[in-house]
Amino acid sequence: MKNLLIVYHSQSGKNLEMANAVHTGATHPDISGVEVRFLRAFDAGAEDLLWADGIIFGTPENFGYMSGAMKDFFDRTFYSVEGAVEAKPYCVFIGAGNDGQGALSSLTRIIKGYKFKEIHEPLIIVGELTEEVNARCEELGMGMAAGLEAGIY
Numbered sequence: 001m002k003n004l005l006i007v008y009h010s011q012s013g014k015n016l017e018m019a020n021a022v023h024t025g026a027t028h029p030d031i032s033g034v035e036v037r038f039l040r041a042f043d044a045g046a047e048d049l050l051w052a053d054g055i056i057f058g059t060p061e062n063f064g065y066m067s068g069a070m071k072d073f074f075d076r077t078f079y080s081v082e083g084a085v086e087a088k089p090y091c092v093f094i095g096a097g098n099d100g101q102g103a104l105s106s107l108t109r110i111i112k113g114y115k116f117k118e119i120h121e122p123l124i125i126v127g128e129l130t131e132e133v134n135a136r137c138e139e140l141g142m143g144m145a146a147g148l149e150a151g152i153y
């Protein structure tokens with residue numbers, strides 16, 4: 001079995017909806033070899049990162065940065081996992097009001113410290129949540145889970 005961690009923050013629900021779709025994709029019935037932990041950033045910790053073979057991060061953009069909750073997750077976990085999580089595959093989804101670039105650049109900078117390996121381009125959703133957005137989120141989750149199961153990452 002491979003382990004996939006989905007860790008996200010949402011205040012007003014957009015990123016929660018996206019996270020739910022990512023989770024739906026990652027737990028598709030065709031994928032049997034992947035265990036998924038689906039956690040709010042405030043509820044996740046270093047042990048979850050050590051457990052994971054791959055991670056999907058989801059956050060809104062707040063004040064031109066990732067959400068405080070996601071930053072708190074990184075603040076709490078970095079020194080506990082430093083050197084033990086290198087090259088774990090990851091990808092990111094961001095539901096933002098403008099272009100999401102502040103959230104993305106802050107995430108990318110911090111994630112460089114963990115030395116995770118990006119395996120999919122960031123999914124940034126600025127506008128309304130639509131069926132197409134939902135499908136893209138599901139694809140992100142399914143793609144990561146299927147890649148882990150197949151040993152591609």
Ligand SMILES: Cc1cc2nc3c(=O)[nH]c(=O)nc-3n(C[C@H](O)[C@H](O)[C@H](O)COP(=O)(O)O)c2cc1C
Pocket residue numbers: 009010011012013014015016060061062063064065095096097098099100102
């Ligand atoms: C305090 C606060 C600050 C925000 N700052 C930004 C920002 O700098 N850039 C941006 O694109 N959106 C910003 N937004 C909008 C949120 O990113 C956007 O509404 C997002 O979809 C919220 O996600 P959520 O519903 O999962 O909480 C801000 C929202 C709040 C509440």
